[in-house]
Amino acid sequence: xxxREETGEIRILPLPVVGEIRAGASLSAKLVAAAKSARLxxxxxxxxxxxxxxxxxxxxALVALDEVHPxxxxxxxxxxxxxxxxxxxxxxxxxxxVVRRKRGVLITETRHGFxxxxxxxxxxxxxxxxxxxxxxENPDRSAGRLRAEIxxxxxxxxxxxxxxxxxxxxxxxLTEVAIGVAGMRxxxxxxxxxxxxxxxxxxTVDAVADELACxxxxxxxxxxxxxxxxxxGFSYRMRNGSGRELIRPAKHDLFR
Amino acid sequence: xxxREETGEIRILPLPVVGEIRAGASLSAKLVAAAKSARLxxxxxxxxxxxxxxxxxxxxALVALDEVHPxxxxxxxxxxxxxxxxxxxxxxxxxxxVVRRKRGVLITETRHGFxxxxxxxxxxxxxxxxxxxxxxENPDRSAGRLRAEIxxxxxxxxxxxxxxxxxxxxxxxLTEVAIGVAGMRxxxxxxxxxxxxxxxxxxTVDAVADELACxxxxxxxxxxxxxxxxxxGFSYRMRNGSGRELIRPAKHDLFR
Numbered sequence: 001x002x003x004r005e006e007t008g009e010i011r012i013l014p015l016p017v018v019g020e021i022r023a024g025a026s027l028s029a030k031l032v033a034a035a036k037s038a039r040l041x042x043x044x045x046x047x048x049x050x051x052x053x054x055x056x057x058x059x060x061a062l063v064a065l066d067e068v069h070p071x072x073x074x075x076x077x078x079x080x081x082x083x084x085x086x087x088x089x090x091x092x093x094x095x096x097x098v099v100r101r102k103r104g105v106l107i108t109e110t111r112h113g114f115x116x117x118x119x120x121x122x123x124x125x126x127x128x129x130x131x132x133x134x135x136x137e138n139p140d141r142s143a144g145r146l147r148a149e150i151x152x153x154x155x156x157x158x159x160x161x162x163x164x165x166x167x168x169x170x171x172x173x174l175t176e177v178a179i180g181v182a183g184m185r186x187x188x189x190x191x192x193x194x195x196x197x198x199x200x201x202x203x204t205v206d207a208v209a210d211e212l213a214c215x216x217x218x219x220x221x222x223x224x225x226x227x228x229x230x231x232x233g234f235s236y237r238m239r240n241g242s243g244r245e246l247i248r249p250a251k252h253d254l255f256r
Numbered sequence: 257x258x259x260r261e262e263t264g265e266i267r268i269l270p271l272p273v274v275g276e277i278r279a280g281a282s283l284s285a286k287l288v289a290a291a292k293s294a295r296l297x298x299x300x301x302x303x304x305x306x307x308x309x310x311x312x313x314x315x316x317a318l319v320a321l322d323e324v325h326p327x328x329x330x331x332x333x334x335x336x337x338x339x340x341x342x343x344x345x346x347x348x349x350x351x352x353x354v355v356r357r358k359r360g361v362l363i364t365e366t367r368h369g370f371x372x373x374x375x376x377x378x379x380x381x382x383x384x385x386x387x388x389x390x391x392x393e394n395p396d397r398s399a400g401r402l403r404a405e406i407x408x409x410x411x412x413x414x415x416x417x418x419x420x421x422x423x424x425x426x427x428x429x430l431t432e433v434a435i436g437v438a439g440m441r442x443x444x445x446x447x448x449x450x451x452x453x454x455x456x457x458x459x460t461v462d463a464v465a466d467e468l469a470c471x472x473x474x475x476x477x478x479x480x481x482x483x484x485x486x487x488x489g490f491s492y493r494m495r496n497g498s499g500r501e502l503i504r505p506a507k508h509d510l511f512r
Binding site: 009100107170177207208211233234245 | 264265266267268269270356358359361363371421424425426427428429430431432433442443460461462463464466467468470471473474475489490501502503504509510511
């Protein structure tokens with residue numbers, strides 16, 4: 001980690017994207033165009049944060065809800081709690097394990113290992129019909145691809161975070177988390193380093209990729225047509241990293 | 257909530273504070289001086305985010321570890337897991353309830369209702385001796401006081417967030433959370449609003465105060481001597497709010 005102690009101002013620069021993202025679209029070309037329209041230039045060291053929804057759409061990770069036939073159990077659940085049984089069905093299919101299923105809330109562990117509501121399955125209008133948007137198949141690969149394409153198109157070396165909004169126990173409201181990461185480590189480990197008084201900071205590992213995703217969430221609003229932003233001024237070492245590093249292994253987790 | 261959709265650039269402006277914060281110090285005066293040194297002026301609508309540790313120090317929420325006499329059970333726990341039994345003892349005294357106590361990790365519900373490790377008790381060198389820094393007695397009141405004092409000193413109306421770093425289940429690393437809030441609502445409720453396609457966004461309440469705390473965490477580093485920052489450009493309605501709104505009531509929580 002380079003000298004985070006010397007961090008100056010950080011800027012969060014929104015990238016509004018015009019029009020719908022369709023399956024097969026080049027998301028990187030759209031984002032480069034969005035930057036140009038906003039009179040921004042990507043710079044070395046920038047961190048691009050992209051909401052997973054546009055990544056999934058560009059990758060075609062969509063399911064037409066009409067074509068989902070929910071099981072008897074999903075239908076019963078849907079009726080009981082007034083939720084769409086097709087979404088429940090898809091959420092179960094996308095899951096590795098059900099963590100909690102109570103009072104209409106379905107919390108699952110996704111195939112990737114993320115613990116979130118409904119396996120991250122989201123509903124959206126696409127091409128006039130109702131579709132479910134799934135999580136990207138491999139969010140790290142999605143992030144890595146965006147990073148490589150920006151490098152190719154513009155010659156700049158950036159880091160990329162693909163984010164989603166997750167709930168969490170004990171606290172109200174959703175916050176953004178990093179589900180895919182490329183070009184940086186998502187965690188900064190302060191253990192063994194010393195504070196200004198020489199006191200060892202023994203227990204602090206910061207989930208900086210999640211903090212960056214949250215910062216991005218301040219401009220990538222739910223209604224905004226702003227699915228991405230550039231974070232500039234955050235100092236990090238460019239290296240390989242993965243969103244999977246943020247997933248606590250089951251054996252270290254007190255809550256599963 | 258005012259038009260978050262139209263949010264432009266957001267800036268995170270660090271406020272490095274010189275020297276130690278002592279009990280009884282005017283934190284607002286220190287922060288105003290820090291802004292001046294950094295050639296920043298507080299502006300109406302700014303959000304001041306302050307790490308709780310300096311708030312606690314200024315308020316004298318400190319305990320000399322020498323004066324803490326751990327119980328037999330805390331001593332056994334400390335020996336078994338190589339942790340300071342005095343910190344364990346204080347954490348238990350500051351708690352309302354133990355949530356998990358396993359493998360050396362003590363997760364409690366604090367008197368305020370926050371669920372976190374060791375009741376938020378932190379160790380720091382103060383005046384050459386080892387002290388435990390407790391959470392502020394009433395973080396909302398601390399935030400409100402800073403807000404009122406900045407208003408009085410500079411005539412500007414800002415919002416204030418007092419933050420701490422919490423762990424969370426399922427995910428590695430700490431992220432910042434808002435424990436005290438003044439001058440804004442910590443949650444934005446999108447339920448019933450519609451997305452660009454008219455699809456109802458039925459389940460999204462965003463914990464913006466936590467996202468703002470995380471954004472601040474990018475500059476308020478653990479080693480930085482930067483206990484506070486200004487976030488500028490985030491659009492919100494100025495009104496009363498409380499960090500307690502972010503605490504999920506036990507009866508709605510699937511995890512307690």
